[in-house]
Amino acid sequence: MSDPCMKLVLVTPEIPYNTGAIGRTCVALNLELILIKPYGFSLDEKAVRRAGTDYWKHVNLCEYDSWEDFITDRSPPRESLYFFEEHGAQSVYAPEYQPDAYLVFGCESKGLPAAILDGMEDRVFNLPMRNPLVRSLNLANVATAVIYQAMRPQLGG
Template sequence: MRLVLYQPDIPQNAGAMMRLAACLGVGIDIVEPCGFLLDDRRLKRAGMDYLDALDRRRWPGWLAYREAPHEGRLVLLTTAAAIPYTAFMFQPDDRLLVGRESAGVPEDVHDAADARLVIPLRAGFRSLNVALAAAMALGEAQRQLAVREAPEPT
């Protein structure tokens, strides 16, 4: 499984998601341009010393990422979806895509996703922090996969 950050624009969130990916053993793809330098001290502070253990790939833009061969489905977390993330059956090679904190993803990226998932919120609330959303979805994916891989009780 991989976490794909589409043009992240807040270094602290990107660092938190990199730390999350490292801790969960999930690879991460960063689709540039970013709204900060990848050596930003705020990113490093949020990622701590976990960034060295991260399977990280950088992509110069969406077109380069989209045209490269990838395994698995591209699964977008978006407020413009109808399927709750808890109702989706994750696969081990899924690529979980999160958009920019300030603008999400453009329509062509939205359309390229194989699945679009939402985290249901209370009425009147727009969205969660992107790092929190990524943590919730990755946690659910790992829970599902662990349950499916667990041996049958004897």
């Protein structure tokens, strides 16, 4: 039996470069990348492959037609779900991440749908920003920062 592994979930991603860059990070850390449709692009687009460089073919990728399909198929325990939003009530530094965590991010323009977050307020986290002039950060940058924070114990940090 293999060790539990974190998974990164992108709900309705819109920008191929972000998805490609996140896929490359997933390959580097042996994480599964789960994509929830619809996408704002085709996975066949050069932009996805370019951002993922020649690593895209190595992405451990799983796709779902909807959030409901994902929940039905995976049945993730509530305590393994971590949602990331700029207005999350807690910092990404607060939790002790489960080794089999699902790190869930929404689309670039709207974030996660309210229906997904309903009743999960205690599971929503933010990446702190010190300057109020910045509304949000690039999804690929945030996802990478979160992944490394969540994996600190596994990476020897």
